[in-house]
Structures are given as structure tokens and as C-alpha cells.
Amino acid sequence: MFKKILVANRGEIALRVIRACQELGIKTVAIHSEADTHSWHVRAADEHVCVGPPEDALSYRNIPNVLSAAEITGAEAIHPGYGFLSENAHFAEVCESIGVKFIGPTSENIALMGDKAKAREVVARRGLPVLPGSPGELRNESEALEAARKVGFPVILKASAGGGGRGMRVVNKEDEVARAFQAAQAEAKSTFGHEGVYLERYFLEPRHIEVQVLADDRGRVVCLGERDCSIQRRYQKLVEETPSPAVNEALRREIGRVALDAIKAVHYRNAGTVEFLLDKDQNFYFMEVNARIQVEHPITEMVTGIDLIKEQIRIAAGLPLAFRQQDIRITGHSFECRINAECPEKFTPCPGLVTHYRPPGGFGVRVDSAMESHSQVVPHYDSLIAKLITHGQNREEAMARMRRALDEFVIEGIKTTLPLHRRIFSDAEFQKGRVSTSFLERLLTNQSN
Amino acid sequence: MFKKILVANRGEIALRVIRACQELGIKTVAIHSEADTHSWHVRAADEHVCVGPPEDALSYRNIPNVLSAAEITGAEAIHPGYGFLSENAHFAEVCESIGVKFIGPTSENIALMGDKAKAREVVARRGLPVLPGSPGELRNESEALEAARKVGFPVILKASAGGGGRGMRVVNKEDEVARAFQAAQAEAKSTFGHEGVYLERYFLEPRHIEVQVLADDRGRVVCLGERDCSIQRRYQKLVEETPSPAVNEALRREIGRVALDAIKAVHYRNAGTVEFLLDKDQNFYFMEVNARIQVEHPITEMVTGIDLIKEQIRIAAGLPLAFRQQDIRITGHSFECRINAECPEKFTPCPGLVTHYRPPGGFGVRVDSAMESHSQVVPHYDSLIAKLITHGQNREEAMARMRRALDEFVIEGIKTTLPLHRRIFSDAEFQKGRVSTSFLERLLTNQSN
């Protein structure tokens, strides 16, 4: 086992990794930018090294400084958390080359998963269901029509360089393709400066279902159940739960089997997440593999009892998985709310001084956060400041507990998404589990009406 | 189900009950003394009523004012927590007589369990193993000798009015009985003003094992496993764990069977704890039944997933238990540390202003406390200010997590038992689970040497 690990991240995930190390008896090195000198993750670690100015490109993403910090402190391994360098294949490769263990997938895994079209192709070759779409960019209207016919209507045209809903066109019929293609191309060009457009099967109100997997060096893989992350705002997850209320036991087994098959197909190692789209008819389609620990990993920990960060570290240290698939037992139900420092109306980041911070407590409540009273939310990074996680014997209890904990949570001095979460958890459709990825936009639209 | 419950307590247990009510959708009424006007439990409740001055006899134990508070707020039931009125048979009886449901055992249960000699007799008549001892006070030396012969040496002479180790004499041989009896009587008289002395079998380094039970109105009983509470200082528990490292599966089944048998023998209802003494040869003896929810109930919740306060409320509302014995599954291991506002050397209460309070967080960590930064620890009540509870897949993980959480816990402005807990969890014998009720005294003696 490692004696010392450098944690190449900040905020709650850095503290999360440091806590796991402390419980394993491993010394920790925190890195930080000049904006985070007084942060909890810095104080929690055994050692700390300033790696640059506030801009993450010059500090948390500064590969020479991060590796140099590992070198001068004698850290044997680096945990990248999520974001920053976590899915940087080059970084993983350099770590390997200088003998510092990268705690995560291999650099080959990361490179392949970063090329989504290629990853899909590999999985499709294995005979697994993937999201139908054009293989790449569409050069003209007739290519678009051909692809749409192959994929089946309705389809959605998307800007390659796009995101956030711009440059998208839903097409329901053949005779709409030409005009939609031109419009999408024009909008793509004017918005992103690149007219490239591709096409995918369009699903009405799908759910986002993902499967947590672990894979050790010896080829043993286990699946730790699914997470339902359908509560999103512009592809940003806000609430996650496990098990999914839309997945029954038969579907769960089937999705799990496909996820493990996909992982094996790409020779994946360490913790990873296989993302699926689930349509209204219970068909599911492989989308991609997230080659990192994810923000929402705690809900899987709550229902399995397995500490995913410790498993990541053990796998990276070359240890075999200590359990098999049949040892995994899903107990109860868990929710996570991502509390962001954002204005609740426009979702613009809202940094500042937290004048009072009082997390909720008691049975079945977990808070992952590096905040405390008088913490400063700096404007340079992600606005996630706390993850509120509840666990209950069943969905109703976990949900009631979340409502109670949300009411109890006090964060003063800055605006947060707490009020929005309270609203989501008091929504009747959400309570019934009848949601899709369009749930949140609809809720917000109803609010403004 | 009740619509409104009055919580006749303060501090962490009042907040614990209020949280359970909130999750069940039940309105709450907090009561408080003039010393607790600004306490969290008062702010957390839907309504609050001041019931008297700081002295608990005039406020939290003031039966007319507490019942009057229930009357003017229209509360249908009262949860007494632990301490205060929780084991007051008269209070439970008055509640019943005026149509306010007492959430706990029947007044008959409380009365019988309060008479420990009688409770033992009832259990012994059922053929269950009880702690051997004299039936009552010993009138003279020859009665003492006779009782000692019957019980078997070594025995311990105890002052009836005693406590805290005063007036006790261990007797190993017959010819020591007369002198020890006289000495014990004299010390009892000079210390407590009453010379009554009784006798019990003396066990060297026993463990304190207790079993959590639930019993509904229809006579269904379930056992939720044992708790090991051997880490005590003068009969005050400081650390508890479940499962006990001294109890194997066969013994667990046997103790559970005896506990349920004892509960049935006394027609017990609601949540209760059957306390046993476990000697070095794995013999166990019934001591008493605690007719209330206990301070250490959370560790049982952590390994069973069952919310004991909610079960208490459901049973009081006349609902049948929703699970049977075979549904109970013990998952993992749990520890609790009682953090008291006490000087760590002499254990004298140390009230004052908490200038900074930062509870630990993350996976497997639970904090039950009504403290926050700038809370005032008032001198009038129990010194327990926080319960730190951890859960892990096994004893090692739960223990490592507790060490990590203890290090993370920040309470400034007052002295607490946190340093003592850190010491206990770094002790090699404790880590191996090799402890008895004399462990803590020995640890403290080693400290002063």
C-alpha cells in the first residue's frame, strides 16, 4: 500500500480523498492555488504545497508544478479527484513514466473514453446497444437525410462544437431534414464559429441512468448498481438517486451486464461509470464511459457500504478486489443534492463569504463539503460547495430525510441552490419518481409563469 | 398517526426526536427552560413553550407545566427522550389518564423495571439467568455469610443507598465476610447516612452487554442485536459499539433469545434495552431493563437501518411492527463516542460558550448534537453535548473512521472529552476489542503514572 498520496484537487473531493487516506493510514499532500491557501483541504492534509496562482490552468492543471509537488514531498501516488487533471490522458501517462502511480484508469483508457465516437464504436462492435447516430459530421443535406433514415425519426441535429442547447434542431419527418440542416449549420456557425453538425436519434423525455463499476488489475469487474441522474439543468446534474425508480430488477440485471461487458471490451481499470440513456419504453443505449470518480459517487457508497475512494486506492496499489459480484448488496435508497453557490434564478455563480454555515446532522444524513462558517467561496472554480446525501430504508424515507435535511441546512452570506432543491423535493411528480431529463426545465418554466 | 407531538426534553435527544417527527410529517412542540430559550431544539420545533426556570425540577421535570404545554398546543402525544420524565411511572400514568399518549413503555412497565430487585425476580422465575445476589438488604454478618455461600465467592458488598464505588467491599473468602460486612456498613452509614448493605456475585473484569428490543401492542417482539458498553467511568458509558467483539454468533442468538423472553415475561411494550453482564467465561446474567430509548441507540440504527425513534412513535400510535425477526439484518459495525463538556482530567462539568464548533463529515460519520458555533453550554443539565457515531463495513473500518472523525472534530471555548476519546481509540487493547468495565479506570491510572 502507498505511504503517501498527493491529492491533485480542491474543495469537497480533495477533503473526501484525504479522509479516505486518513482512514487507510496513508499520509497526504494537498496542493492548492494562492486562492485556496486557507481552505479546509489544505489544513486537513499532512503536508501542503502551493502550485500556482488562482487560475486553475496555472495551478491545479499545471502538470509540471503538480508533479514537482509530488517529487519534493515524496508522494508515491496522485489522486486526481474529478475535473482538473482527472481525465487528462497525457497527465496519467507522464505519471506512469516517472513512477508516480496515477489513481484512476490507464492513460489508454482515458484516451479511448475521451474519443466518444470511437468508444461507442468499440462498444457497438461488441454487439451492445449504443445511442444511434451519424458516425461523424454531416457534410450536406443528403448525408443528413441518409443518416436520419438509418437512425429513425425523430432525430436531433447538434453542433459538433456546441453545447447548452444552441445549434440544436429536432427533426420529425423526412421533408423537414433539408431546412433543419441548413438552419442548424447556420446557427452553429454564428454561435460557435464552426458549422459542423452531426445527428442522433432523438428521445422524448429520456432518463439518464449510469452504472458504477470497479475493475482491478487482474480483470475482475463488479457492478455496484445504477444511479438515476435525470434531474439536470443544461446537462448539469443537480439531484441523483439510487436505485432508479424507473429500473426494475430484470432491467437492472440487464443494464449491469451490458455495463460490465462494455468495461471488459475496453480493458477498463479502476472505478468508472457507464452512462446510458433510458427511453420511455425501457430501452437503454450506451452513451459513454466516465473515466474518473464522479461527483455523485456517494449515493452508491450509501447503499452498498463500499468506500469507492478506498477501492480506487487499493486497485491502484495493485490489490485485487476484496469482494465479488454476489457479495454486493444494495440496501435502502439514497439521494444526493448538489448545493451550488449560485443565484437560484439564473444559475450564475455567486461567490463570497459564507457568514454562517450549519450543516444538517442526525441519522441517515451525510454531508461532503469543505465549507465551514467564514469560508470564502472563491470565484475561480466550480460552484459546487456541498453535497447533501441521505439514506433511508426505502425511497420514501430517504426523500423525507432529504426534505428535513434541506430545511435544516443553513448557508448564509451567499446565494445557493438550496431553495431549488427544496422545491424539487416537494414536487409531486418528482416524489412519484416520474421524471426525465426535461423535468427541471419544466419546473423552472412553471416557476416563471 | 399523531398530528402533533410534544418533545419533553432538550439538547441532542430533543432534536433527534424532532427530526424523526419531521420525517414522518408530524408537527412538533418543544418545551424549554429559561436557560434554553435560544437552543436549537427550540428553533427546530414548529412551536415552543417555556415551562420554567433553569432548574430541571421546576421545568423539564415539572409535570403540571409539561402537561399544560401539551394541552394548550393540542399535542396528542409526548416523547420523553431519556432522563427527566422518561422513567417516571407517575408521569406516564397521568399522561394516559388525560388522553395524551406517552411514547414509551406502559406505566406498569416503568414501575416494575424501576424496582430492580422485583424485575430480577420476575425474570429469574422465568428460568432465565440473573445476576446472583442477596434478595435484599443483609441484616447481620450471619445473613451475609449465608448469602455469600449461596452466591459463591468472590462476592461484593454494596451500600443500598450507594453509588460511585463508595461503600463497596470485595470478599474472596468466608473468614473475610464478617470484617468486610462491618466495614461496608460503617462506610455506608458515614457516606450515605444509611447503613443498608446487600451482596452480589463479584465478577472480575466483566463486559456490559445490552440488547435492544422493540415490542408492539400486539405482542410482537424483535431483537435488534446487542451493544457493548464496557467503556465506562464510574458507571457512565463513554464509548459503545455494536456488534460486541466478545459475542460470537451462537452467544448472540442465545442472549437475544433470553432478552426477548425477559421482555415477554414482563409484558413490555415499545423500545427497551435488556442489560446483561458477561463474564470472562462467556456466561451472561440479566441485570435490568432500561425502560426508555437510550443515549447509545444510534449505533443499533447504523447497523440495522431502522430508525428507533420512528418505531417508538409508530408503536405508540398503535401500529404493528412492520418487520419480523428474520427481516433484521446486521450490516457492518458501529461505534459511538459521547462527547461531554467536561475537563478531561477530573471529569468535572465544563460549561461555557462554544466559540467554534465544526463537526466532522463524510462517509459513515453521523453527529447527533444540538450544538453549533456560539452555542452556550449551560451548567444546569447533563454535560453530553454531542454524540459522534461512525459506521464501517467491519470493526476496523468503523474504528479508523472514528479516529479520523475525532481528529476532525473542532469544539473550541470549552473543554470536552474529545482528547480522552482519541486516546481510547489509539489504545492497542481497545483496538483488539479486549476490554472490560475496568478498562477506562486502568487507562486513566496509566495516564497519571
Next chain:
Amino acid sequence: MLNDASGEQLGPIQELIDLLKRNNLTELEVERGGFRVRLRHETGTRPAVAASAADVIPAAPHTRAESASMPLPAETAGKVTITSPIVGTFYRSPSPDADPYVEEGDLVKKGQVLCIVEAMKLMNEIESEVDGRVVKILAESTKPVEYGQPLFLVDPTPTS
């Protein structure tokens, strides 16, 4: 105090109170002779959140001394506050049809019954603890009162 011999009145005090409130301070101390200022800003002490409680139980004043161990009448600018010694329901008259025991402006004797607080079907007569004039009745008849809640303000030195 600010209103010293020169007769400066409540204006500055109100200004200071506004200042205190506007800035969410919990303490503000001003001394004039040697120029002394003391401000306090306690972030942890939050106001009561029990919104509905206000409807049912009139909140006791937050300035009530926490260390007071007996329901002694508190001096309020020379006045005596008669507080409820028990939890119950406040009645100004012995029965629904009867006249109130006292009205504002009435002169009362020490030991004279001012009201009834009913608790568990028992009528508890509350007596005046001083001779004086009832300046203000602070609780509403038939409404619940908590321990220590102010019921009457009595001026022990009536001018007539």
C-alpha cells in the same frame, strides 16, 4: 447611559437601536466620557425560526435574563412586570359572563387577584405582587401563556 444630566433624550438611543438593527449587531456599547465604543456581531445566534409558534404562543421577550431562576417581577423603567408562574390559558375574568378582574388604569393592592391561568382544568389565581396601578395588560384573554410570559405591567408609584 446616553441621556445624561443635560437632558438628552431618546433620539440618540433610537438612532443607536436602528444602527444596531441595520447592521445586525448583537451588542453595541457607547461610553462618552472616555470615548468608549463596543460593538458585537454574533453570527451564530439565529432568530427563532418557529414561524407558526408566534400564533400560538406569544414569544417571551428575548431580553429576559437567562439566569433568572425564579419568576420574579422584572423592573421595567420603574414598572413591575407580573409574569405567568405556570403554563396554561389566560383568563381576565373568573367566568365568561363576569367582569374582568382588572382593567388598565385600575389601582390594585398587593395580593389582589389580577387574572386566572387555567392549567389542567385547575384555575390558578394570579395576584399582584405590589400596590400600584395597572399600566398595561400584556396578554389576551382565553389565549395560552407560557412560563414567565409577561401578563401585566404595574406602576408601583401611581401619582394618585
Next chain:
Amino acid sequence: MLNDASGEQLGPIQELIDLLKRNNLTELEVERGGFRVRLRHETGTRPAVAASAADVIPAAPHTRAESASMPLPAETAGKVTITSPIVGTFYRSPSPDADPYVEEGDLVKKGQVLCIVEAMKLMNEIESEVDGRVVKILAESTKPVEYGQPLFLVDPTPTS
């Protein structure tokens, strides 16, 4: 002074309140006669707990501006602090046998090499950013340095 007869009012108090808030103090006490000042700053910002870190990484000064986005030399009473632009190991000389690049008291030119910071086997020469005299060498040779750590104090206006 604060609110005396001359009409001086609350301005100074508001200034003090602003001072309190601006500096995140929870308490501020001022006395004039005997020069008494009492400030209180109760914050969650605790001092670093990493005891062992002090041995390995000399802690950067806590007063370092958090908003500084570039490793600019900070003015310290007219002096210029040369900080490390990277993380690495500090060497005062180009090789173990060689003389140090500079000693305390030396005059240096802008662009003159003051030391090496080695990172990932690469030797990075750190140059003086001003003409001046080396007043103090702040890091120890062969020891690790973090980003922004002060290495040299240079007086840009030497008397000779």
C-alpha cells in the same frame, strides 16, 4: 466625541461598523483615554494544522494576497521579494562544488541569475527582476520550495 453636545453624531460609529464588517471582525472595542483597543475575529479560518508540513514546506506567509493572480514581486517596506515561480528544489549554486550565485550584501543586476529551482530534473534559473542589493536570502539551499515562496529580499535602492 461620539454624540456630544456639539452635535457630532453617529458618523464615527458607522465608520467603525464598516471597519468591523470590512475586516470580518466580530468584536471591536475602542477606548480613548487610556488607549484601549479590543478587536475580535472569530472565524472558521483556522491556522494550518499540518504540523509535519512545516518541516517539509516552509509555509508561505498568511498575509499573501489571495487575489494575486501572478507571482509578482511584493513590495516589503521598499524592498522587492523575489518568489519562486514554480514548485521544486532550491539551489543557491549551479552545482554542489560551485560557489553560490549570490550572497547577502551582493549587488545584483536585473536579469542576473540568483539561484536554481530544480523541477522534474530540469534546472530553472531564477533571475533578479530589479537592480539592487540582496538584503536577505529567505530559502535554504537543497530544500523544497512551493509556488510563490519568497526566496530573496532585494533592496532596489542600494546606498552604494
